[in-house]
Amino acid sequence: MIPRTVFSEEHEQFRDTVRKFLEKEAAPFHSQWEKDGQVDRALWTKAGEMGFLCPQAPEAYGGLEVDFGYNAIIDEEIARAGLTGIGWGLHSDIAVPYIVNYGSEEQKQKYLPKCISGEIVTAIAMTEPGAGSDLQGVRTTAIKKDDHYLLNGSKTFITNGQHADLVIVVAKTNPEAGAAGTSLLLVEADSPGFKKGTNLEKIGMKAQDTSELFFDDVKVPADNLLGAEGQGFIYLMQELPQERLSVALGAIANAEAALGWTLNYVRERKAFGRAIAGFQNTQFKLAELDAELTAMRVFTDRCLELHYERKLDVATAAKAKLLTTDFQCKLLDECVQLHGGFGYMWEYPIARSWADARVQRIYAGTNEIMKLIISRELLKE
Ligand SMILES: Cc1cc2nc3c(=O)[nH]c(=O)nc-3n(C[C@H](O)[C@H](O)[C@H](O)COP(=O)(O)OP(=O)(O)OC[C@H]3O[C@@H](n4cnc5c(N)ncnc54)[C@H](O)[C@@H]3O)c2cc1C
Structure with missing residues (x-):
């Protein structure tokens, strides 16, 4: 490396x-x-x-x-x-x-x-049962009444949902105005009318609490509006590159570790009288993965440098998230294969990472949405 x-x-x-x-x-x-x-x-x-x-x-x-x-x-x-x-x-x-x-x-x-x-502990609640990728379709409303907003609606798949003491909720303060009517509210978890659903059972990231949240006439003090009313979408767009960079950095760090676990395994494991590291298929798979990993690492580090300089734009962060999470899943799948049946056993870190990583292509904006962002930038007149 x-x-x-x-x-x-x-x-x-x-x-x-x-x-x-x-x-x-x-x-x-x-x-x-x-x-x-x-x-x-x-x-x-x-x-x-x-x-x-x-x-x-x-x-x-x-x-x-x-x-x-x-x-x-x-x-x-x-x-x-x-x-x-x-x-x-x-x-x-x-x-x-x-x-x-x-x-x-x-x-x-x-x-x-x-x-x-x-x-x-904080959480951010954007996604709803009926709106994930298409955040403009958010139906949770926060209607201003005197000195408070009356919050109604529900959210789902919210990370830290069980532990959260404070949730940033994306809601429509002006439901007729579309994106321009979207605002962010700071909602304390002990507010009357705010209920947490059960801890959702997932196929991976099993120790991460992920929940539905329900808001039934929750009175949120007007002072808990975050920033200006109607600016929620703009704030989300400004903050998403950092979220996507975090995902990309995690993807590469995990892929690097997984390659290390696999190198150890193929040196130890024997088949047909030799270490499986001795098969050309193993060597070529590992070489391909390592070459791609090197390129991904250099690119994500460059994104991190750009972020230090506050120059990481939305499309570049989307490229990092798209490439690294697709690659992480590909690498983990190849590495599970090289582990044989042991790679499918939960006690092996490679199996856990394989299951944990799948969501990386889904949250923080799906990888299809990353392609939309990149192509929009490419085709801009
Ligand atoms: C473990 C986990 C943790 C999460 N944590 C949070 C959190 O903390 N806060 C939060 O708000 N959300 C969170 N999410 C939600 C996550 O961000 C959404 O699941 C994600 O944005 C996708 O939305 P969706 O599930 O509604 O899928 P949909 O939007 O219904 O998408 C379904 C499929 O259609 C595709 N698709 C949608 N639109 C288009 C299009 N225009 N062009 C091409 N393809 C399209 C998608 O890419 C996807 O493949 C989490 C999800 C999970 C699984």
């Missing part, structure tokens, strides 16, 4: 701390959390104490105010170890940045310190 130049020595020291923390505090318990359908809530506050939550957040609210490379390292280490139940990426890279970037001073003071300490 060619050397990476996107991380400084400080970044790498931080990586070491994150890796050791995960080895001690998460890896030994992850199988149990998969059975429980969620991680231990205490992991969040332990992470907060270590400075692993929202590292980019301003110092004024208790954050480290460091660059996105620190988030990237946390995402990579979680993905490398296959600890997919840990929802810090959704919290630190996706949800909390909305508060940092569009929140009022009052909202920042009220919520950010607790998001950083892990006392508050």
Whole structure:
């Protein structure tokens, strides 16, 4: 693998701390959390104490105010170890940045310190049973009445849904105005009328809590509007490149780890009197995967550099998400094949990663939607 130049020595020291923390505090318990359908809530506050939550957040609210490379390292280490139940990426890279970037001073003071300490777990609720890719079809409404919005509707597939204390809800404040009538609201989980559905049973990422959410005449204080009314779609478009970069970085880190597990396995495993690493098919498969992985790594690192410079555009982030997640799934499938029957056994990390990775092509915008974004940019007059 060619050397990476996107991380400084400080970044790498931080990586070491994150890796050791995960080895001690998460890896030994992850199988149990998969059975429980969620991680231990205490992991969040332990992470907060270590400075692993929202590292980019301003110092004024208790954050480290460091660059996105620190988030990237946390995402990579979680993905490398296959600890997919840990929802810090959704919290630190996706949800909390909305508060940092569009929140009022009052909202920042009220919520950010607790998001950083892990006392508050966040979620973002865009998807509904009837609207996923087509977010303009969102039917949840938030109608202004005096000093509050009356929130009605339901959401589904919401990551951190069970643990969430604070949810950023995408709702129509002006249902007649389409995208221009969409706003973001900060909804506290103990608000009367807000109910969490059951923890959804998934084919992978089993330790990640994912839920339906229901809003029945929830009174959301007008002060909990995030940013300006009707700007929700614009905010979403501005924040999505970072979400897609996180997914891409995780995809490559996990693919790299999976290739490593497979190299070890093919050296050990014998068939027809020799290690399966000795078959030309094995060698060629691994060589192809490694070559593609190298190219993907260079491209995603370049995207990370662009993001440091605030120059990562929507189409480039879409390319990164599309290419890396398709590749991650392809690599994992080839690696399961090289593991034979053991590759299908849950106790093997390769089997878990294979199941966990499938959703990478679906969430954060499906890979078909990534193609739409890229082609729209290509065909722009
Ligand atoms: C584990 C998990 C966690 C998730 N976490 C969250 C979360 O935290 N918050 C949240 O809001 N959502 C979350 N989601 C939802 C996720 O973002 C959506 O599932 C995704 O955007 C797709 O929407 P959909 O499921 O409604 O599929 P649909 O939009 O119904 O798509 C079905 C198929 O049609 C294709 N399709 C749709 N439109 C087009 C088009 N114009 N051209 C070509 N093909 C098209 C899609 O690509 C897909 O293949 C999560 C989902 C999962 C599974």
